[in-house]
Amino acid sequence: MARSSSSSSSTAKDAQALIQSLRSAYAATPTNLKVVYMAIVGSFPFNSFLSGVLSCVGTAVIAVCLRIQVNKENKEFKDLAPERAFADFVLCNLVLHLVIMNFLG
């Protein structure tokens, strides 16, 4: 999270990267909360618990992947257009949430 913000301030990128960094920070915290909540309530039904946890983990991970791809400092992703990266991100999130909804039961 700090890396993205430092690069955005240093290279004066557009606001998109900033929003994404905030969003990934947002996506990471619910995981801990949810785990604590579930530990209190108990893990029945297990599939709902799993789908909740994995939804948070999944969103966080995919957001991180997006940030990696959009970040201009990464040499390996120079020729990957940001629009394509964002489209991939949207697609993956869509699939993730569809599966989560099916799994919730």
Added chain:
Amino acid sequence: MGGKPGLSSAMAPVSLKTDYFNLSFRNFKLKTKQQELLIRVTALGLIYVLAFITRLFSVLRYESMIHEFDPYFNYRTTLYLTEKGFYEFWNWFDSESWYPLGRIIGGTLYPGLMVTAALIYWTLRFLSFAVHIREVCVLTAPFFASNTTLVTYLFGKEIWDSGAGLVAAALIAICPGYISRSVAGSYDNEGVAIFALLLTFYLFVKAVNTGSLAWSLGSAFAYFYMVSAWGGYIFIINLIPLYVLVLLVTGRYSMRLYIAYNCMYILGMLLAMQIRFVGFQHVQSGEHMAAMGVFFLMQVFYFLDWVKHLLGDAKKFQSFLKITVTCAVSVGALALGVGMASGYISPWTGRFYSLLDPTYAKDHIPIIASVSEHQPTAWSSFMFDFHILLFLFPAGLYFCFKRLSDATIFILLYGLTSMYFAGVMVRLILVATPAVCLISAIAVSATIKNLTSLIRTKSKIPHTGSAKGTSSAKASAKAYQDQSLPFQRNGAIALLVGAFYLLARYAIHCTWVTSEAYSSPSIVLAARGAYGGRVIFDDYREAYFWLRQNTPPDAKIMSWWDYGYQITAMGNRTVIVDNNTWNNTHIATVGRAMSSYEPEAYEIMQSLDVDYVLVVFGGVTGYSSDDINKFLWMVRIGGGVFPIIKEPDYLVNGEYRVDKGAAPKMLNCLMYKLSYYRFGELTTEYGKPLGWDRARGVEIGNKDVKLEYLEEAFTTSNWIVRIYKVKPPSNRW
């Protein structure tokens, strides 16, 4: 006046014709790139068709029917799916097998194959081709084999180059190791699963190479398809983390790897848990823990990379690194230990543990040890299934090591691990086949490329030599090259001819193997008659249709578990045990009944409500896979649960005999009686005494078999299947 127009008109068509020829000629003179594309597309098309038609031997020789045992269950469930719809299928409880327990079919099968066949069936119906579901089932495996060749081509192109891809596709189209489980009629999970396996691997390697989220999403979907198709997905979920670990250890960590693995793991795991049979195993079973461990390790690596980027100071980073790594490893080990100790994470199941420790099954789980496909592989099987690929494999390994990249490391790992497992269990040669084909294709492609470039350079150099200057050094160099070149060229041509000869022999061998060994339906037997004509034994189907037409609809049939699927699918009757083998005690009960004396067996049969007993007997035809030859396994499995059955009771000096010198318990047990009832009156071979058992080559010991509680209901025309009716208890007064 008349002639001139005639002449000019005669001239005009000719000139038009020559113009037309010139035009077409110019069109046909394509550029090299288009020529190459044309050759590639034609070759791939031919390979696609070849992979399909080489699997059709049994359809041409016998008829279009389902082979073996397991495919009958798949066929029955597919039939149910197409008739009743997906919701009924997914929630199906079957009361026609495992009487009186029943089986939750919806939750204990891998639906990928059935859903695929049903989709193809519905598509064809929608396009108004009126096909029967059986035809679709029979031809599903060859169709997917053709698709596998396409995926192999793409995979080879990803790893090495398009030439290697083409060779790999050609090799895998006819490789016997794959054909054995994907002939037309072999409607089994592996036919579809190998396609899914290769697709998952290809998409994952592509994701690691490009680092894009879309490809990892694709590989997650392919992994989902694989999980829905076959239990062998455990191989994928352990190979990919192993590959990631190897990359991490060799210092090839990169952002692309991080993206590819994370996306694939999370999405793949979520999708896989939608299959009820797999359930929550991805977070609870010991076999899946490697993937989770590597996932956390990747997060640690990412974290360390980020800290390194922030700190920028080597020394501080080193100390930070040490602390973090020790912390992470200790936390991980602690979690794993707590999980396993408390029993939350289940240990490796017997099926897969026996892969790591091959002697485990023989001592502890006789049912797994009794399946012939689970035996260790002999060298002859390797040669039979792979032919020249066996020595091209090490050559390909050498080429892969020379050009190490993320993709070649993957194929190296896949090849080595799958070869190890293929050595442990015969059935797993199937999993090793794609890896062996790919690696051998690399060897073939690289070698042929070198050889042809040697032939080509010779024709180039004299031109360049003459074009360049005439300095003495150049001249002497040219002379030296001219001298060694004839040998090089001849040697290269000789080697090329040798390579083509080897590949031609490979093709001949593969076709011969497919025709002779892997195209038999196992339910219809064929033999050569006395005058060389072909004799067909269709006894199995005769018996099952007799059952279907001559027994009450709620009759229960007891037989050994091998035939359960076929009886329910073709005979449409309830069975006691079948090939699913999920309940060992139930099977042991049947085994105990078969190996006891008739009165005790009658008690067991009464407790199970058995109406008919079915045995398979090969004494008249010489068929060697009958129940008497399998009898010792019945004893072992029964004895594993009921200690009253002891294996030494049935042996004489450790030897298994059915003739006069056999053990008395053997001569009077139920299986013996049912197999040899009335056999003592039969002459099976000219010049041999009555009651000569052709499968064992001996004269049987107890020729005068009397049955007290059963009566013979039906024996097929060649005595292969014998059905007995259980008499109701006699009146008390």
